[in-house]
Amino acid sequence: MKRLQIVVLSALVGGVFACGGGEPSQESSTSGDAPKSMVSEEPAATNDGTGVGEIKNVELANPLDQAMVKEGEGIYDMKCSACHKITDERVVGPGWASITKRRKPEWIMNMITNVDVMLAEDPEAQKLLEECLTRMPNQNVSVTEARSILEFMRSNDGEK
Numbered sequence: 001m002k003r004l005q006i007v008v009l010s011a012l013v014g015g016v017f018a019c020g021g022g023e024p025s026q027e028s029s030t031s032g033d034a035p036k037s038m039v040s041e042e043p044a045a046t047n048d049g050t051g052v053g054e055i056k057n058v059e060l061a062n063p064l065d066q067a068m069v070k071e072g073e074g075i076y077d078m079k080c081s082a083c084h085k086i087t088d089e090r091v092v093g094p095g096w097a098s099i100t101k102r103r104k105p106e107w108i109m110n111m112i113t114n115v116d117v118m119l120a121e122d123p124e125a126q127k128l129l130e131e132c133l134t135r136m137p138n139q140n141v142s143v144t145e146a147r148s149i150l151e152f153m154r155s156n157d158g159e160k
């Protein structure tokens, strides 16, 4: 996480330099437009609704994988139910009803496995933090477990 912050920071600093305005020198004529294009590509990662993290593409099983649903429910009972209901009622965190209609599967899994970075960088996660006023703690959930939780959520949302 430290490293990511440094990357983001240096991107920001790079952006400041690229936008220039500071010292007029001969350098500005030679550094030309290259830095500008770098800056414009910067936000792409967070703007497609998949969130920030290693999960880029989730293949959804159809029909649902019932073994995964069951495993997901078990993890939910142990690690998530203190803060999340499966209705639309908010406890500490938002209720999970219809979450799979509101969010992309990739976003949900990144939120579960990479919550600290999501809260630092993803605008949707930050909105939730503003509403809930509590940071969701990292639950040490593996990608495989997160996939099962997603399947449990899909089942909860009425998918078969």
Ligand code: HEC
Pocket: 075, 076, 079, 080, 081, 082, 083, 084, 092, 093, 094, 095, 099, 103, 108, 111, 112, 119, 125, 128, 129, 130, 132, 133, 134, 135, 136, 137, 139, 141, 149
């Ligand atoms: C200590 C309370 C707590 C626990 C335990 C917890 N969460 Fe959260 N969760 C939150 C809060 C609070 C938010 C809203 C974001 C924020 O404020 O950090 C959230 C948000 C989420 C979201 C996004 C919800 C939405 O509406 O988009 C998902 C998905 C999620 N949590 C999954 C999980 C999973 C899976 C577990 C169990 C492995 C879990 N959470 C355990 C507090 C918790």
